[in-house]
Amino acid sequence: MSGMSRRGVLAVGGSVGIGALLAACGGSSDKGSQDAKDSGAGTGAKADAGAKTPAGPWSFTDDRKTAVKLDKTPTKLVAYVGVAAALHDYGVECVGVFGPTTVKDGGADAQAGDLDVSKVTVIGNTYGEFNIEKYAALSPQLLISHMYEAPTLWYVPDESAKKILALAPSVGINLKSVPITTPLQRYAELAASLGADMNSTTNAAAKARFEKASADLRAAAKASGGLKVMAASGSADSFYVSTPPSASDLSYYKSLGVDLIVPDKVEGGFFETLSWENADKYQPDIIMLDNRTATLQPKDLAAKPTWAQLAAVKAGQVIGWPSEPIFSYDKCAAQIEALTKAITGAKKVS
Structure with a gap:
């Protein structure tokens, strides 16, 4: 990975999607891709x-x-x-x-x-x-x-x-x-x-779905009792915690009242890099885990002690995060709905 530009690092791990470096080191995970489809699938375009x-x-x-x-x-x-x-x-x-x-x-x-x-x-x-x-x-x-x-x-x-x-x-x-x-x-x-x-019927319905999903997330966040949410990404050597202001989806969720953790040592405006020994620096109630193909998924992280000891992981409060959104109303609505469901069903563990 030596010699890779900062932009390249962001690309393989995802800019707003915060940086796992697995792809740069030659790895890939088909499972991560399938998880993303399962968690973020929309209805798609109709005729x-x-x-x-x-x-x-x-x-x-x-x-x-x-x-x-x-x-x-x-x-x-x-x-x-x-x-x-x-x-x-x-x-x-x-x-x-x-x-x-x-x-x-x-x-x-x-x-x-x-x-x-x-x-x-x-x-x-x-x-x-x-x-x-x-x-x-x-x-x-x-x-x-x-x-x-x-x-x-x-x-x-x-x-x-x-x-x-x-x-x-x-x-x-x-x-x-x-x-x-x-x-x-x-x-x-x-x-x-x-x-x-x-x-069109399809496009108008997708926008209406997005607007309803946003309202539902606002209501769920308000009723959550202060649940803390963290957006993160895992690679073989590091754990990355995203900062909401630089990410279009996270900044929007925060504006709707979601209590997103803001890391205190952000590099380059996108994320904080933690060693796995320090991956428990932040203790959220819910973890949104980057589920793109190039990043490590919960099954891949199970052997890492600090991951397994995170309260949100113990409680099973980890959801897939399509950290590089598809910017259609349909797909963004699906992401918001998944987060709303997670917040509604979660308990305070931090």
């Missing part, structure tokens, strides 16, 4: 959410304040996999994706959401992978990705970014230090510009 590409000129101003203007609405879209999954929920399809898309058996990674991964061209599946030849062969009309450290596009390799960005216009949406509602709105606006009917 009435299908997009109809608008005629005429197209423009969109992204979060770099860059105005992209084209003679016609782009249809050959290539996006970071989580972006493609969100657009899919709204009825907009991408021809290519990059980022964690498939697992070892060829199935879909949890970060692919409801995408049919057999129907998209995978430009790169891990951090640092981006096949420029494959990308160029798609004749891309628009590249779309998140931004955690603007103006850098998530999972677009620094060393080849100039070549990649010369092939098509790009759109970047900021995720750092904003509540989840901000990127949700921005991706909904982008989807609408690309032809999504945000007033």
Whole structure:
């Protein structure tokens, strides 16, 4: 792992999803992906959410304040996999994706959401992978990705970014230090510009589901009696505790009244790194554990004494955390509902 950039460390463990380094060290876990699907699955896009590409000129101003203007609405879209999954929920399809898309058996990674991964061209599946030849062969009309450290596009390799960005216009949406509602709105606006009917039965129902889920979480947090929640991620050597202000989902939960632990020694604005000997520094009532493919899951952590001795672990109050959200109303509602259920069913143990 020597020589890896800070951005690379964040990528393999997840920026807002706080940093397990397992993937950088060559490991992977299909189980983590399945857990993420089980805990965060939404209803997905229905037929009435299908997009109809608008005629005429197209423009969109992204979060770099860059105005992209084209003679016609782009249809050959290539996006970071989580972006493609969100657009899919709204009825907009991408021809290519990059980022964690498939697992070892060829199935879909949890970060692919409801995408049919057999129907998209995978430009790169891990951090640092981006096949420029494959990308160029798609004749891309628009590249779309998140931004955690603007103006850098998530999972677009620094060393080849100039070549990649010369092939098509790009759109970047900021995720750092904003509540989840901000990127949700921005991706909904982008989807609408690309032809999504945000007033369709499916899309309207998804937004209503999100709003109800938010209200239910606020009520559950208020009635919880001060339950403390900690968002964390595990790797072979370290335990990472996320700081809510930098994570769009966590900052939103905190605004709804969830008592999220804020670590006191945050590195780089994202998380505190603890050795496993000190993993009991914080004592939450509920642990939200990063459940993406690259991170260690409860069964993997069972042999670590400090993990096993955490009161929340002893009480069975550990839930999967899709720490890199898919920014569609459907998928974010599912995350909120899972947290509400955990808070409602938990007891005070700290």
